[in-house]
Amino acid sequence: MARMSVVMVMIAIVWAEPLLGLPSVTLSAQQGRTDSRINTRNGGTMMTRWGKNLDPDNVLPEYPRPLMIRQGEWLNLNGYWELEVLNRNVNGMTQAPPSQSQTFSILVPFPIESQLSGIGIHAESVIYRKRFRIPDNWPKNYRILLHFGAVDWETVVQVNGKNIGTHRGGYDAFSFDITDALLPDAEQTLVVAVTDPTERGPQPRGAQSTTKVRGQHTSVTGIWQTVWLEPVPEISIQRLQLTPDFDGKSVKLQVFGENLTENHIVKAELYDGEEVVTRGFGGTDGAMILRIPEKQFKPWSPETPQLYGIRIAILENNQIVDLVETYTGIRKIEVVPFPNGHATIYLNGKPYFQKGVTGHGMWPDGLYTAPAEEAMRSDLMTAKLCGFNTIRKTVKIEPQQWYYLCDTMGLLVWQEMPSGNNNQAESAAQFDTELETVVRQLDNHPSVVCWVVFQQGVGEHNPQFYAGKMQLLVPSRLLCISSGSDSQPFGNVFDRFMIPELQPPAPQSHQAQTIGRFGGIDLYVSDHSWSTGHWGYGEVNGSSELLAEFQRLTDAIVGYRNQFGVSVAVYHQLVDLEEETNGLVTYNREKIIVLPDEIKKQLEKLEYPEK
Numbered sequence: 001m002a003r004m005s006v007v008m009v010m011i012a013i014v015w016a017e018p019l020l021g022l023p024s025v026t027l028s029a030q031q032g033r034t035d036s037r038i039n040t041r042n043g044g045t046m047m048t049r050w051g052k053n054l055d056p057d058n059v060l061p062e063y064p065r066p067l068m069i070r071q072g073e074w075l076n077l078n079g080y081w082e083l084e085v086l087n088r089n090v091n092g093m094t095q096a097p098p099s100q101s102q103t104f105s106i107l108v109p110f111p112i113e114s115q116l117s118g119i120g121i122h123a124e125s126v127i128y129r130k131r132f133r134i135p136d137n138w139p140k141n142y143r144i145l146l147h148f149g150a151v152d153w154e155t156v157v158q159v160n161g162k163n164i165g166t167h168r169g170g171y172d173a174f175s176f177d178i179t180d181a182l183l184p185d186a187e188q189t190l191v192v193a194v195t196d197p198t199e200r201g202p203q204p205r206g207a208q209s210t211t212k213v214r215g216q217h218t219s220v221t222g223i224w225q226t227v228w229l230e231p232v233p234e235i236s237i238q239r240l241q242l243t244p245d246f247d248g249k250s251v252k253l254q255v256f257g258e259n260l261t262e263n264h265i266v267k268a269e270l271y272d273g274e275e276v277v278t279r280g281f282g283g284t285d286g287a288m289i290l291r292i293p294e295k296q297f298k299p300w301s302p303e304t305p306q307l308y309g310i311r312i313a314i315l316e317n318n319q320i321v322d323l324v325e326t327y328t329g330i331r332k333i334e335v336v337p338f339p340n341g342h343a344t345i346y347l348n349g350k351p352y353f354q355k356g357v358t359g360h361g362m363w364p365d366g367l368y369t370a371p372a373e374e375a376m377r378s379d380l381m382t383a384k385l386c387g388f389n390t391i392r393k394t395v396k397i398e399p400q401q402w403y404y405l406c407d408t409m410g411l412l413v414w415q416e417m418p419s420g421n422n423n424q425a426e427s428a429a430q431f432d433t434e435l436e437t438v439v440r441q442l443d444n445h446p447s448v449v450c451w452v453v454f455q456q457g458v459g460e461h462n463p464q465f466y467a468g469k470m471q472l473l474v475p476s477r478l479l480c481i482s483s484g485s486d487s488q489p490f491g492n493v494f495d496r497f498m499i500p501e502l503q504p505p506a507p508q509s510h511q512a513q514t515i516g517r518f519g520g521i522d523l524y525v526s527d528h529s530w531s532t533g534h535w536g537y538g539e540v541n542g543s544s545e546l547l548a549e550f551q552r553l554t555d556a557i558v559g560y561r562n563q564f565g566v567s568v569a570v571y572h573q574l575v576d577l578e579e580e581t582n583g584l585v586t587y588n589r590e591k592i593i594v595l596p597d598e599i600k601k602q603l604e605k606l607e608y609p610e611k
Helices: 002-016 373-385 400-409 425-441 463-473 543-564 596-606
Strands: 079-086 101-108 125-132 143-148 154-159 162-168 174-177 188-195 227-232 236-245 250-258 265-272 275-282 288-291 308-316 319-328 333-337 343-347 354-359 390-393 412-416 448-455 478-483 493-498 512-519 568-572
Touching: 101 125, 143 154, 162 174, 236 308, 236 319, 250 265, 250 308, 265 288, 275 288, 343 512, 354 373, 354 412, 373 400, 373 596, 390 568, 400 412, 412 478, 425 463, 448 463, 463 478, 478 512, 512 543, 543 568, 543 596
Parallel strands: 354 390, 354 568, 390 412, 412 448, 448 478, 478 493, 493 512, 512 568
Antiparallel strands: 079 101, 079 125, 125 188, 143 174, 143 227, 154 162, 154 188, 236 250, 250 288, 265 275, 265 308, 308 319, 333 343
């Protein structure tokens, strides 16, 4: 797995990179970063160093699907597109009269509200246009797939004037086969129409808001993850399902594909580095078990994030017709009784305290879209340096690259489902559809150990139904149905929010006791803040006061661990977010507020004593 080895080298560079005192870079007017259109919602011209150094001709160049890397060519469509901003909803592909629309150049995949897009305004309906050519060296008998990492929210696609398809969902990847719409040896025209009603619509939207609301952030519209083209053979692999078995020291593999028949054979090889550990053959209509010998079995954990590479081929008459690579980590997360009578979380057969921190995945210049993969990696490395072993992803689904980094770097992930209104049948049905889709898309990531369906009662409905549904979808993960609620009868996690003050948990015999939020300490750093208005929970005047408060809270949690069996505590939060200045790092990522070693020293007290 070449990509894995390259990333490990790059991680070493990030560890050594200083976070303080970075030089500023002036951007050219052509890049549009200081355009008068930019929405300066309370100081929204703040930039990260990655945004300042962004090359518009090389935007997010990394292969966007690390869990299924197909051998061969692919074409990244990120870069400048044409954008038409409409003053009304998109109705199919109907164009707006010139008096009702505006046309701009936009840098994809940054949402239109962001600075890095070059637009910086909010609109509910937009139309993107992009012209491209299919590379001459692509096989002529292959199908051409058009992939979108994510688009918020309803998407209608045309190629060369032909309707290709429609998609609803703001957080999941989707694809269309555009082969039959392509022109031979010619320039192709792609049109993407997007409508995003945000809080007015039926869709999950997380914490997005089109108005200034405390606890919510700037909304995003349109394309916000990589758009790319891929040539695939007629007989091809579409999806992989990997089910690691810690106790059985094995991985169950199931292949889903296009035009596969009983005459095709699946060949799989599992690697540790360059060494083949095991291989297997099977049909395309069932699962294959790859068993790992005892001496070569290496569990995945934050301390030792061992990943096995897997190469999967489809054979026809002993010839390879399609080949992809993936990876897996084998770990076991469970809730079990502890000697003190409380239910406790175990990782790989041992009690394991999850020292977590919340992360919204927001950027002052790109909003939902990180300006570079290196930027995402830097956030995660900062969390590791501070001693956290868990990231709680707050009401947002990240690009696959983010979870890939958690897999390779060793960070557990608590994944919150983006919330929605869910107050009518249409919105509840849309929530259910999008939940199932994103759960399946993240299912092969070993780092994802817990799903949170509803947060603080927002959009909560039919919790018993979702408990049963999620148990079927993610039986090998922790499950929190109603995070932050006083009553949580379903799921194996009872998750409380303890902001601004900690409170002794009520004993639970069948659910693990977790603290899903604590801290939120407000420290305003004027020269590194989004606006002059700010808020948090319990304002302090400097780093030493924040550290003292952090120490007081962690000391109390040690007592809760011993007395009530608390096995997870999540500090709020890693990075400031717009007016919310309660992060350990400023929103522009220029200043770590408390030395990581000091935070790490306090967090180490939460670990279970070795016996």
